Amino acid sequence: MSEGVEWALHSCLNLAWSGDGRAVSAARLAAWHELPAAYLNKQLQALARAGIVSSTPGPRGGFRLARPLDSITLMDVVAAVEGPDEAFRCAEIRQQGPGGGEEPPAADCAIAHAMGRAELAWRRALAAQTLDEIRQQAERQAPEAPERLRAWLAAAR
Amino acid sequence: MSEGVEWALHSCLNLAWSGDGRAVSAARLAAWHELPAAYLNKQLQALARAGIVSSTPGPRGGFRLARPLDSITLMDVVAAVEGPDEAFRCAEIRQQGPGGGEEPPAADCAIAHAMGRAELAWRRALAAQTLDEIRQQAERQAPEAPERLRAWLAAAR
DNA sequence: GGAAGCATACTCGGATATACTATGTCCGAGTTGACGTGG
DNA sequence: CCACGTCAACTCGGACATAGTATATCCGAGTATGCTTCC
Numbered sequence: 001m002s003e004g005v006e007w008a009l010h011s012c013l014n015l016a017w018s019g020d021g022r023a024v025s026a027a028r029l030a031a032w033h034e035l036p037a038a039y040l041n042k043q044l045q046a047l048a049r050a051g052i053v054s055s056t057p058g059p060r061g062g063f064r065l066a067r068p069l070d071s072i073t074l075m076d077v078v079a080a081v082e083g084p085d086e087a088f089r090c091a092e093i094r095q096q097g098p099g100g101g102e103e104p105p106a107a108d109c110a111i112a113h114a115m116g117r118a119e120l121a122w123r124r125a126l127a128a129q130t131l132d133e134i135r136q137q138a139e140r141q142a143p144e145a146p147e148r149l150r151a152w153l154a155a156a157r
Numbered sequence: 158m159s160e161g162v163e164w165a166l167h168s169c170l171n172l173a174w175s176g177d178g179r180a181v182s183a184a185r186l187a188a189w190h191e192l193p194a195a196y197l198n199k200q201l202q203a204l205a206r207a208g209i210v211s212s213t214p215g216p217r218g219g220f221r222l223a224r225p226l227d228s229i230t231l232m233d234v235v236a237a238v239e240g241p242d243e244a245f246r247c248a249e250i251r252q253q254g255p256g257g258g259e260e261p262p263a264a265d266c267a268i269a270h271a272m273g274r275a276e277l278a279w280r281r282a283l284a285a286q287t288l289d290e291i292r293q294q295a296e297r298q299a300p301e302a303p304e305r306l307r308a309w310l311a312a313a314r
Numbered sequence: 315g316g317a318a319g320c321a322t323a324c325t326c327g328g329a330t331a332t333a334c335t336a337t338g339t340c341c342g343a344g345t346t347g348a349c350g351t352g353g
Numbered sequence: 354c355c356a357c358g359t360c361a362a363c364t365c366g367g368a369c370a371t372a373g374t375a376t377a378t379c380c381g382a383g384t385a386t387g388c389t390t391c392c
Contacts, residue, residue: 001244002336009268010250025364034254039338045366058345061364074271087158087244093167097191098309107298110291111166114231118282125275137267142258152255159375182325196377202327215384218325320389331378339370349360 004043004081007035011044012077013135015053015065017146018153023055023062028153043081050080070132075123077131088115161200161238164192168201169234169288170295172210172222174303175310180212180219185310200238207237227289232280234288245272 011029018024026044030037044063047053054066065072090112094100138145168186175181183201187194201220204210211223222229247269251257295302 001246003248004336005245005272006248006250006268013268014256023364027364032254032256033250035250036338038340041365042338042367048365055365056345057343057364057366059347059363061345063365074275088162089158091160091163093163093190093192097189099171099189099306101299101305105299110294110298111163111170113294114286114291115283118231118279118286121282122275122279125278126272129271129275134267134271137270141264141267142262148258149256161375180325184325193377195379198326199328199377205326212326213384214325214327214382216322216324216386218384220326316392318389318391320387322387323384324386325382325384327380327382329378329380331376333374333376335372335374337370337372339368341366341368343364343366345362345364347360347362349358351356351358353354353356 002082004039004046005078007033007040008043008047008077008081009074009131009134011040011063012047012052012065012069012072012131013138014149015063016069016131016135017149019150020064022060023064024153025062028062028156031156032149032152046080047077050076052076052080068132069135070130072131073127074129074131074134075126078126086116086119088112088119090115159239161196161203162235164190164197165200165204165234165238166231166288166291168197168220169204169209169222169226169229170292171306172220173226173288173292174306176307177221179217180221181310182219185219185313188313189306189309203237204234207233209233209237225289226292227287229288230284231286231288231291232283235283243273243276245269245276247272 010033014029014032015024026041027037029035029044030040044053044055048055048063048066051066052072053063055061055063090109092109094109095104167190171186171189172181183198184194186192186201187197201210201212205212205220205223208223209229210220212218212220247266249266249269251266252261
């Protein structure tokens with residue numbers, strides 16, 4: 001799985017903690033965890049295309065959450081960064097060569113069906129978890145995190 | 158996900174249909190679906206290392222199932238081909254840069270925890286499905302498939 | 315006729331190239347804010 | 354003092370390199386088979 005998924009998820013939480021008042025630039029979000037700024041920018045663009053964050057150019061510009069955290073699921077972020085297509089894609093090799101009959105088979109490939117069911121379970125688990133729940137859990141573990149981020153953003157003016 | 162997973166799964170079913178009497182070479186299994194023989198051989202080696210199939214060299218050699226289909230799950234094959242490590246690996250970026258505190262955090266990353274739970278659901282779904290169940294479903298859809306394979310193997314002596 | 319020895323062909327197994335995607339970097343278009351200037 | 358125009362800096366956005374992995378290929382070690390030869 002792409003490294004950018006982890007970056008995007010942390011960035012969403014950081015955006016939520018930064019306060020809704022002002023946007024945060026990709027460079028600041030990247031510096032907070034020592035990530036490559038230009039590449040994180042790429043991931044944030046993907047989030048913007050998916051409607052998860054909104055971007056504003058120019059000075060004082062940057063990214064901010066486009067909707068509240070409790071309406072963003074893990075699935076939304078994963079789909080935005082990784083793309084919408086399934087991880088296991090059936091190439092229908094059973095139709096190739098001597099193994100494939102003359103006419104296409106009537107039913108779907110049993111293997112693809114089973115793999116699809118498993119992947120559906122994964123997607124359901126991701127869709128059942130909102131970023132707000134994760135934020136609450138993270139704040140229970142480290143209650144000072146939001147304030148530290150806001151202080152650092154204000155100081156690094 | 159790797160293309161080889163699909164090839165390995167189909168090959169396992171084909172090995173089950175070929176009959177337990179004699180081994181089938183990687184070249185024959187590949188020709189049945191017009192796959193690159195040498196590369197399929199690589200995937201079968203991975204299955205052999207995992208104890209799913211057994212290999213015998215020399216003439217009349219090849220691969221055969223090492224244990225019955227009902228004791229092989231989708232998870233076994235996926236783990237053998239893809240490797241045992243998780244798809245989402247937490248790099249603990251929260252500990253890097255100004256965002257990371259002085260001492261390591263006490264609890265696990267909430268994001269990694271949630272992603273791990275989703276992946277666990279996927280793995281459970283894969284482990285709950287045996288290849289024998291898939292074989293039964295495939296035979297219901299195409300009852301003539303096993304016999305066609307055996308006839309082709311005998312003809313291509 | 316039978317058995318031993320040998321050559322042979324066929325198999326896996328791993329070491330070696332190539333292609334593609336994820337990763338990382340760079341520069342341009344656009345916008346906002348500040349500053350200077352004129353009224 | 355206020356309003357307007359100009360300028361400059363900062364931002365995203367997409368186009369351009371690079372690296373790492375999945376894909377594909379090739380050749381060597383090993384083994385069972387069949388044949389030849391000798392007893």
